[in-house]
Every structure is written in C-alpha cells, then in structure tokens.
Amino acid sequence: xxxxxxxxxxxxxxxxxxxxxxxxxxxxxxxxxxxxxxxxxxxxxxxxxxxxxxxxxxxxxxxxxxxxxxxxxxxx
Numbered sequence: 085x086x087x088x089x090x091x092x093x094x095x096x097x098x099x100x101x102x103x104x105x106x107x108x109x110x111x112x113x114x115x116x117x118x119x120x121x122x123x124x125x126x127x128x129x130x131x132x133x134x135x136x137x138x139x140x141x142x143x144x145x146x147x148x149x150x151x152x153x154x155x156x157x158x159x160x
Contacts, residue, residue, distance in 0.1 A: 094152055094153055094156050096149075097148075097149035097150075097152040097153050098149075098153065100119070100145050100146060100149035101115045101116055101119050101146065101149050101150065101153070102115060102118075102119060103115035109157065109159065112150075112153060112154075112157075116146065116149075116150040119146045120143065120146050120147065120150075123139045123140075123142040123143040123146060124139075124143060125139060125140055125143060127139070
C-alpha cells in the first residue's frame with residue numbers, strides 16, 4: 085500500500101526544506117539538494133531498518149515539498 089503525501093500548504097513545504105519563502109530559485113534548489121542528500125536512502129542504509137524507513141518518509145516529504153514549490157513558482 086502506497087501512501088500519497090500531498091502538501092497543500094506551501095509554507096509547510098518551505099519548512100520541510102528548511103528555507104526561507106523569500107529565497108530565490110537557486111537557493112530553493114540548493115535547499116532541496118541539501119535535504120534530499122541528508123535523507124537519501126543510500127546515505128542511511130547502514131543505520132538499520134527503522135531509520136531507513138524514517139529517512140524514506142522524510143525523503144518523500146522533501147521531494148513533494150520541492151515539487152509543490154516548483155509548481156507554485158511555475159518552474160519545470
């Protein structure tokens with residue numbers, strides 16, 4: 085069963101990426117890359133199954149947050 089994570093509030097999306105809503109597009113991309121790298125499944129594979137699942141959920145949230153903001157800003 086796949087759980088769909090939908091972020092409707094872009095303010096929350098900025099919090100997930102730990103960036104300021106007033107940041108420019110380069111800062112947005114940098115923030116996304118930083119958080120995606122932090123929670124990437126390959127980075128936590130040695131930490132045990134529980135932490136892998138947590139990281140996977142956070143990684144999905146980071147990706148969804150980035151997509152939400154990109155859509156809001158009209159970026160591809």
